[in-house]
Amino acid sequence: xxxxxxxxxxxxxxxxxxxxxxxxxxxxxxxxxxxxxxxxxxxxxxxxxxxxxxxxxxxxxxxxxxxxxxxxxxxxxxxxxxxxxxxxxxxxxxxxxxxxxxxxxxxxxxxxxxxxxxxxxxxxxxxxxxxxxxxxxxxxxxxxxxxxxxxxxxxxxxxxxxxxxxxxxxxxxxxxxxxxxxxxxxxxxxxxxxxxxxxxxxxxxxxxxxxxxxxxxxxxxxxxxxxxxxxxxxxxxxxxxxxxxxxxxxxxxxxxxxxxxxxxxxxxxxxxxxxxxxxxxxxxxxxxxxxxxxxxxxxxxxxxxxxxxxxxxxxxxxxxxxxxxxxxxxxxxxx
Numbered sequence: 001x002x003x004x005x006x007x008x009x010x011x012x013x014x015x016x017x018x019x020x021x022x023x024x025x026x027x028x029x030x031x032x033x034x035x036x037x038x039x040x041x042x043x044x045x046x047x048x049x050x051x052x053x054x055x056x057x058x059x060x061x062x063x064x065x066x067x068x069x070x071x072x073x074x075x076x077x078x079x080x081x082x083x084x085x086x087x088x089x090x091x092x093x094x095x096x097x098x099x100x101x102x103x104x105x106x107x108x109x110x111x112x113x114x115x116x117x118x119x120x121x122x123x124x125x126x127x128x129x130x131x132x133x134x135x136x137x138x139x140x141x142x143x144x145x146x147x148x149x150x151x152x153x154x155x156x157x158x159x160x161x162x163x164x165x166x167x168x169x170x171x172x173x174x175x176x177x178x179x180x181x182x183x184x185x186x187x188x189x190x191x192x193x194x195x196x197x198x199x200x201x202x203x204x205x206x207x208x209x210x211x212x213x214x215x216x217x218x219x220x221x222x223x224x225x226x227x228x229x230x231x232x233x234x235x236x237x238x239x240x241x242x243x244x245x246x247x248x249x250x251x252x253x254x255x256x257x258x259x260x261x262x263x264x265x266x267x268x269x270x271x272x273x274x275x276x277x278x279x280x281x282x283x284x285x286x287x288x289x290x291x292x293x294x295x296x297x298x299x300x301x302x303x304x305x306x307x308x309x310x311x312x313x314x315x316x317x318x319x320x321x322x323x324x325x326x327x328x329x330x331x332x333x334x335x
Contacts, residue, residue: 003071005037006119006330008323009109010076012042012050013124016089016098017304018314020050022124025316026323027076028056036327038076039069039118041109043101047078049086053312066117081108091310099130106141110148113295119330120296122322125304140172145290145297154292155193158265159278159301160325161286164258165206165265166274167194178270182213182226187234187267194265195243197291200329209254209263210235210247211273217250231269255281284315287322289329296329298322 010026013019023040024047026032040047044062051057060078063069069077083101112118128140138144146154158167169190170181191208198206210231214224221228231248238245247267249257255277257263268274278286278301286301300318308314 003037005035006327006334007039007117008036008326008330009079009112009118009121010038010040010323011102011105011109011121011123012040012046013102014098014126014130014304015043015046015049015084015086015101016091016093016095016130016309017125017127017306018309019124019126019304020046021053021310021312021314022050022300022316022319023047024050024054024056024058025314026319027058027060028054029320030074032320032323033074033076035324036119036330037071038323039066040076040078041112041121042081042105043083043086044078044080045082046084046086046101053310055312066112081105092306094127094130094133094306096130096133096135099127099132099134099136102126103131103134103136106144107148110145114149118295119334120298120326122298122319122326124319125300125302127304127306142290145293149293151293154290155190158194158197158289158291159274159286160289160321161278161282161301163264164255164278164281165194165198166268166278167197167265168268168270168274170270172271175270179213179224179226182230182269184230184234184237187231187269188237190267191234191238191243191245193292194267195238195245197289198265200291200296200332201325202328202332203264205244206265207263208243208245208247208265208267209249209257210245210267211251211254211269212248213251213269215250215252217248226269285317285321287318287325289325291329296326296333298326298329 290297
């Protein structure tokens with residue numbers, strides 16, 4: 001199974017969502033196999049359903065054991081990991097059986113990564129409620145990855161659209177909690193997290209722009225003091241350590257600077273500061289990157305789209321981009 005390319009796993013996601021058809025559309029693109037050796041991981045029966053929905057019939061090399069893999073130019077490998085008879089669930093409906101299928105496949109893929117058999121993976125969207133209903137003890141997939149890879153220090157995730165990268169100091173917390181979580185240390189750690197992620201992607205000297213928290217950047221502390229007391233000192237500390245970072249900039253104009261090519265990434269203070277901008281710019285093309293782990297893990301930035309699941313309407317552009325980013329990061333991470 002010798003290969004000079006990175007080996008990237010591709011997970012089917014929630015069997016009742018658009019994931020299986022996204023995978024079918026991904027493997028139908030011959031140029032994708034030029035990026036990396038593609039190993040689809042999951043229940044082959046679910047993949048067959050995805051191909052029927054997507055109206056594709058791409059030939060894959062089907063194996064039951066990783067050790068049986070023999071990569072052939074331009075041909076994806078399917079590592080069959082039976083988890084669920086597709087007939088037991090209904091497309092477009094939340095189901096704990098689907099959640100368990102996702103969880104078991106994630107854990108199996110993480111174990112492959114720990115053994116050095118795959119260099120990263122991209123997963124199709126899944127439903128967090130379905131996973132919680134099946135007994136998953138983690139609030140999110142990020143918490144699962146941090147626990148399984150023993151990386152509790154990982155700050156969060158990044159969102160990518162074209163050449164724009166974004167991460168945030170706080171994430172899935174209520175707005176009333178955000179201010180107390182904006183500290184010199186948390187801002188500083190997030191700046192470094194983003195800087196290292198872009199370097200892993202291949203940016204030698206990433207240019208980072210940091211968002212303010214308050215309207216108009218605080219307007220000289222008229223609307224708040226976080227910019228003066230926490231954010232700016234964090235930026236100055238990172239600068240002294242060699243990070244190319246600037247700010248804080250008002251959050252309502254900061255993405256204009258990135259679109260103009262002045263910066264590569266934005267460090268936001270809370271979830272919607274960055275997410276609204278990126279999703280307006282390209283909802284179907286965004287990618288979520290789980291960086292700071294031993295391997296790159298990516299996924300499209302959209303969800304399971306239960307409302308269109310099974311209809312063949314799902315756009316695979318974000319999924320393709322997720323695969324390309326994981327492949328590129330895997331190459332650089334192995335150096």
